[in-house]
Amino acid sequence: MSHIHLCWELGGGLGHAGRLKMLAQVLLSRGHRVTMSLRDLMHTHALLADLNVPKLQAPVWLHSAAGLPQSANLAEIAFHCGYLQPEALRGMVAGWREMFALLQPDLVVGDYAPTALLAARSLGLRSASVGSGFSSPPHGRALPAFQSAPAERLAASEARMLATANAVLAGFAGRSTCMQPYAHAADVFCGDLQLLCTWPELDHCETRGEAQWMGPSFVAQGGIAPQWPEGEGRKVFAYLKAGHTAHGAVLKALVEEGCRVLAYVPEVAAGGPAPLASEQVLYAESPVALPQALAEADLCVCHAGEATLAQSLLAGVPLLMLPSHTEQFLSARRVAMSGAGYNAALLTPESDWRAVLRALLNDASYRDAARAFAARHQGFSQQQMNQELALQLERLLP
CATH class of the missing domain: 3.40.50.2000 (Glycogen Phosphorylase B;)
Structure with missing residues (x-):
């Protein structure tokens, strides 16, 4: 039995927690031990109430970064979450490292959790990412732009994020067997294995090239039966x-x-x-x-x-x-x-x-x-998709 830690760091709503819940259920059924760290424990409590695994508060950025332009790529989103300066990011990474040191997972799986994946890399832990095309940029390539912005600005933002991540990584040198620097800012979001939970028609990156699209992951169960107003209208x-x-x-x-x-x-x-x-x-x-x-x-x-x-x-x-x-x-x-x-x-x-x-x-x-x-997409099955996710994650296990 292996210990797999699932984590969610950035983004809002219940979609991230729902995706990790279904993945946790499959992993548990396959005999693994599962723990979770979540950005928001309050809003996810009802959704995860029937999932019998330890749920911890994820280390999250609590400060504001004034004077930044509207984010046009993932690097500029990361600036609002600690990636402007190594000194700021180092404390976040240290928090994740302490959590992993206590939990001792065999594999870290991040849903929009770049800092968790960075911390795993600094400890020599295997890691994977799951998520939509938005939070899963193409590995080894420039970050896609979300909106129009000068190319020079986007390149500078990406270079600054990459430098910050690598500076923090280098700061933990000597404490781990895995100190390879990142080659691209996109790689911070990917981990050792990137699993795309979307379809190509919905992938935010229109020029991804070769990729494996697993299909979207969502919690469809539950809810009250629909009732409609009386009448003849649509x-x-x-x-x-x-x-x-x-x-x-x-x-x-x-x-x-x-x-x-x-x-x-x-x-x-x-x-x-x-x-x-x-x-x-x-x-x-x-x-x-x-x-x-x-x-x-x-x-x-x-x-x-x-x-x-x-x-x-x-x-x-x-x-x-x-x-x-x-x-x-x-x-x-x-x-x-x-x-x-x-x-x-x-x-x-x-x-x-x-x-x-x-x-x-x-x-x-x-x-x-x-x-x-x-x-x-007739015949698409959430259960089959999550089984395939679990199979691919198991290939990373020692």
């Missing part, structure tokens, strides 16, 4: 957050287009006011069972989160996407390129949402593209 499932400025405008446009809307808005479910009062909108009191809801829906409206996108596409349901941050924007762009949805990132609450919805509901090309996507 059924639309909406997963929206009140923090998005256009969420009310979208719901209003759906009602004006005669749709019946089942909406899960976490803030409303928690007791907050509904953004729109209408007999055509039913607000779910808790998360909805997505496979059931999407089997009946004509359209899915969401923020382009990984789990919702994947399940909607597997169901052959087109999407209206309102991304809230860079990773969601890149996902929405990829879906829009496939023809299976509309990326509304540039629209405002005052935009003509009814025209956008009318096209999505009446133009057959959107549903045709979504159904073609579903046909290409």
